Amino acid sequence: MRMVRLLDTEDSAMKNNNETISGQTNERNLVAAVEKYQPFEITLYGKKYMIVGSRQLGGGNPEPKADVALKLKNNKEIGISMKKPNFGFFESWMNADKTLNMLISVGIEKKEAQNIVNSLKAKAKKMSESATFKKEVISEYDTMIELVGKSHKIAKILKSGSTFNIKDISIPSTVAENVASLLLKDKEHRFGSLKIASSFKIENVYLPLNVLLGTNYSAFLQKVIGGGDTNPYKAEYILQSTISSSITESNLIKEIESSISVKDAVKKYSADDSTSLNFRLRPITAVRAAYSSTNSGKYKKGFQFYSDQNIGVSWTVHVAK
DSSP states (O other), rough: EEEEEOOOOOOOHHHHOOOOHHHHHHHHHHHHHHHHHHHHEETTTEEEEEEEEEOOOOOSSSSSSSSSEETTSSSOOEEEEEEEEETOOOOOOOOHHHHHHHHHHTTTTTTHHHHHHHHHHHHHHHHHHHHHHHHHHHHHHHHHHHHHHHSHHHHHHHHTTTTEETTOOOOOOOHHHHHHHHHHHHHTTBBBSOOOOOOSSOOOEEHHHHHHHGHHHHHHHHHHHHOTTTTOOOOOOEEEOOOOTOHHHHHHHHHHHOOOOHHHHHHHHHOOOGOEEEEEEEEHHHHHHHHHHHHOOOHHHHHTTTTEETTTEEEEEEOOO
């Protein structure tokens, strides 16, 4: 089975009508366009394929790299992976075990991989303990309590004694919705005005992967771009495109044929320091967990990497530009 990886950018039609779509809509647009125009022929790296249909993929453990499968005349498939603009083929919200296993899977010795994970934890710990960082996290919490009131349910849910709950936190949706509503009523708009957007500067930590991984960097790229041995749908090509719902047949073929191979993509990222990927250590605070069920889940996951219950923050690992 051949797999194609898709990274979103605006095609000419999208630029003309300034349309913005979600990743799921992008997938559905591709499937619909293929179904509309099939059968048609494409050429990838000099090899011709007759496309006769498509289907939307997704789900599973591990998550497949391909989101859409293009059906070929010979009953085989070309898998296409589609992501939101600028998100790419990278990994997100990893805890310690997932980060460790990813490093081991690309050929890094277990001891060395554990040392890398430990160094990442040390970076998160150092940032959590810095005076500037602590001040922002605590100020964010104090401001929330000021706005919702000391007797609000969220205060008891987030704190147990003098420390914050991270591992066992459970916030009912009705409580989270009420917190969000109260924060948006802040006359100073410290949490946004139309939607929640905290003005408190809770900094991320970025560490260049080419420096951390050395000679293992290329193997790591191959893993996150193309998928590992256990991935149900590996990627063979990268296609940079966003599919409009009104795309023409000729433009659809042109977009698919603009694909580059995973091998070429790995070479590009390996050779150019300006495109080097980073480990992004991303903090989630107790306050941000308080008004979002999605953030609450990420806050708990961070307990499995590094957390500081004294100030109410946890960290997860991402691979990012």
